[in-house]
Amino acid sequence: MTFLIPTLVVVFAAFCVWLTVRIVNRKEGWVKWMLATVIGLPVLYVASFGPACWIVSRQGTEEGRIPRIYWPIGAAALRAPNFVLSSHVWYSTIGMRKETDIAIPFDPFEADSITAWLRIPRK
Numbered sequence: 001m002t003f004l005i006p007t008l009v010v011v012f013a014a015f016c017v018w019l020t021v022r023i024v025n026r027k028e029g030w031v032k033w034m035l036a037t038v039i040g041l042p043v044l045y046v047a048s049f050g051p052a053c054w055i056v057s058r059q060g061t062e063e064g065r066i067p068r069i070y071w072p073i074g075a076a077a078l079r080a081p082n083f084v085l086s087s088h089v090w091y092s093t094i095g096m097r098k099e100t101d102i103a104i105p106f107d108p109f110e111a112d113s114i115t116a117w118l119r120i121p122r123k
Contacts, residue, residue: 012038049073053102054095065103074106 019035022028049070056066066074077088092102 046073050091050094053092053104057096057100057102066105068105068108071105071108074104077104078106 016035016038019031019038022031023035049066052066052070073088077085080088092104096102
């Protein structure tokens with residue numbers, strides 16, 4: 001498992017470089033759309049995390065638990081430097097109610113137990 005993520009990052013970067021070379025050399029229209037999709041979907045995934053936190057904090061269900069689909073963001077938050085974690089907490093709490101807090105999963109296999117959830121209190 002330790003080599004899987006770096007391998008996927010290298011494959012993703014190589015694919016983006018290959019698409020960029022095809023855009024520059026052949027000027028094909030479908031390649032531009034493919035590159036926009038490959039770059040845009042991860043950006044939309046990360047950008048949707050904040051609104052997911054805001055919605056869950058207002059619903060008041062399941063102890064403020066964010067859906068399991070966001071476990072990579074929770075895992076990255078645990079390993080991130082302090083300034084990245086503080087910006088992560090800031091973005092996730094912009095639209096939250098003041099009296100609520102949220103829990104972000106950080107382990108996909110242990111998501112049923114509450115110990116696998118990172119709690120982010122609203123300040």
